[in-house]
Amino acid sequence: MMSASKASRLGEEIWKTRIDKVNSELVVLTYGTIVAQLCKDFDSDYVEVNKQLDKMGYNIGLRLIEDYLAKSNTMRRCANFRETAEMIAKVGFKIFLNITPTITNWTSDSKQFSLVFDENPLADFVELPDDGRAQDELWFSNILCGVLRGALEMVQMQVEAHFISDVLRGNDTTEMRISLIRYIDDELPPEDD
Amino acid sequence: MSHVPTGKPTGKEPAGLRYPTNGKTIYHRPLNRSKTAELSQSSFAYLFSEMVTYAQRRVTGIQELEKRLNNQGHPIGLKLLDLLLIREPARSQTRPLNIISLLQFIKMSLWQHLFGRQADRLEKSSNPDTPDEYMIIDNEPLVNAYISVPREMSQLNCAAYVAGIVEGVCDGAAFPARVTAHSVGGNEDGEMWPGKTVFLLKFQPEVLEREALIASKV
Numbered sequence: 001m002m003s004a005s006k007a008s009r010l011g012e013e014i015w016k017t018r019i020d021k022v023n024s025e026l027v028v029l030t031y032g033t034i035v036a037q038l039c040k041d042f043d044s045d046y047v048e049v050n051k052q053l054d055k056m057g058y059n060i061g062l063r064l065i066e067d068y069l070a071k072s073n074t075m076r077r078c079a080n081f082r083e084t085a086e087m088i089a090k091v092g093f094k095i096f097l098n099i100t101p102t103i104t105n106w107t108s109d110s111k112q113f114s115l116v117f118d119e120n121p122l123a124d125f126v127e128l129p130d131d132g133r134a135q136d137e138l139w140f141s142n143i144l145c146g147v148l149r150g151a152l153e154m155v156q157m158q159v160e161a162h163f164i165s166d167v168l169r170g171n172d173t174t175e176m177r178i179s180l181i182r183y184i185d186d187e188l189p190p191e192d193d
Numbered sequence: 194m195s196h197v198p199t200g201k202p203t204g205k206e207p208a209g210l211r212y213p214t215n216g217k218t219i220y221h222r223p224l225n226r227s228k229t230a231e232l233s234q235s236s237f238a239y240l241f242s243e244m245v246t247y248a249q250r251r252v253t254g255i256q257e258l259e260k261r262l263n264n265q266g267h268p269i270g271l272k273l274l275d276l277l278l279i280r281e282p283a284r285s286q287t288r289p290l291n292i293i294s295l296l297q298f299i300k301m302s303l304w305q306h307l308f309g310r311q312a313d314r315l316e317k318s319s320n321p322d323t324p325d326e327y328m329i330i331d332n333e334p335l336v337n338a339y340i341s342v343p344r345e346m347s348q349l350n351c352a353a354y355v356a357g358i359v360e361g362v363c364d365g366a367a368f369p370a371r372v373t374a375h376s377v378g379g380n381e382d383g384e385m386w387p388g389k390t391v392f393l394l395k396f397q398p399e400v401l402e403r404e405a406l407i408a409s410k411v
Binding site: 019020021022023024025026027028029030031032033034036037041052056059060063064067095096097098121124125126127128130135143167169170171172 | 209210211212213214215217218219222226227228229230231232233234235236237239240241243244246247248251265266268269272273306307308309335354
């Protein structure tokens with residue numbers, strides 16, 4: 001099993017040597033314009049905006065996993081969900097967003113944990129609309145939940161992910177909760193009769 | 194700024210936004226913190242491709258799609274104009290006052306900031322009928338790096354998003370213009386820059402009028 005510090009070194013190493021980079025503000029402003037457009041199209045129905053962001057993230061996750069596997073060059077499966085969490089936080093988030101969220105609040109069955117984001121580049125320059133609802137309903141960075149769901153599904157893990165707090169809502173932390181629903185069995189092709 | 198939110202509800206204010214008590218708000222965040230920060234290019238490509246796919250589902254034609262991408266870039270241009278100027282050293286902090294300095298600003302500062310290099314060329318329309326047209330040429334737009342346009346949509350250039358950003362800068366600087374992106378690379382083998390894109394800026398008549406007026410007084 002890969003130790004936490006080893007995962008961390010691996011993430012750093014890949015970020016430094018194997019990642020083509022662009023100015024972060026180009027990415028951040030582009031994400032901002034996507035969310036703004038959704039809010040406009042769905043008439044500030046933030047529940048629907050959350051859903052759309054999650055869907056977009058899911059589509060990204062389905063493709064991003066290959067990129068992740070190729071760059072991280074870890075052809076080995078994670079031994080357990082705890083190792084998966086380490087790899088998500090220290091390698092995945094590092095190489096795509098150059099951040100390393102903190103893993104915490106494990107349940108005793110090791111099936112649920114939280115990622116706490118000290119930094120969240122997606123939310124740079126962001127303040128939610130002061131309409132009395134956005135701070136209660138919109139999860140601005142919800143796309144990340146979809147990305148995790150999509151990416152993990154491609155490696156046989158069905159997970160559920162959602163934010164439970166966000167500094168943009170006035171909370172003191174930004175925290176995402178991730179739960180393992182089940183490992184997906186490799187599906188056998190239907191039998192020929 | 195007279196009122197920096199502290200996160201403590203004073204009771205006097207009505208609803209308003211809530212802020213974290215630890216000061217993690219955009220008002221406390223140094224404006225230049227992410228000036229040179231980097232993210233992965235794939236992250237941009239994923240987001241941009243979702244943005245285009247989503248936009249495509251809500252339009253009926255290529256023109257409408259480009260218009261939509263343009264609209265999404267526009268507010269970014271408006272804000273980047275101020276952001277980039279405020280980051281300049283004091284002596285070069287002036288806003289562009291004529292078309293040439295505006296184009297230079299776009300070609301150098303804006304491109305450098307967003308794409309890590311300057312745009313390749315500036316041109317003025319040589320057609321005497323369109324003195325209001327200028328061109329910014331990018332041989333290889335970064336936003337199109339991972340986009341292959343299907344044959345039946347060959348008119349489409351997703352750099353319309355960048356055209357929108359440029360348009361926002363022009364409008365914000367009080368040089369109202371229409372900006373569109375056009376592929377001019379051609380498909381022949383051996384083409385050096387198949388993705389070559391021309392951003393065509395068509396300024397409003399009043400911009401040229403003002404320009405002429407200023408020129409006549411100097």
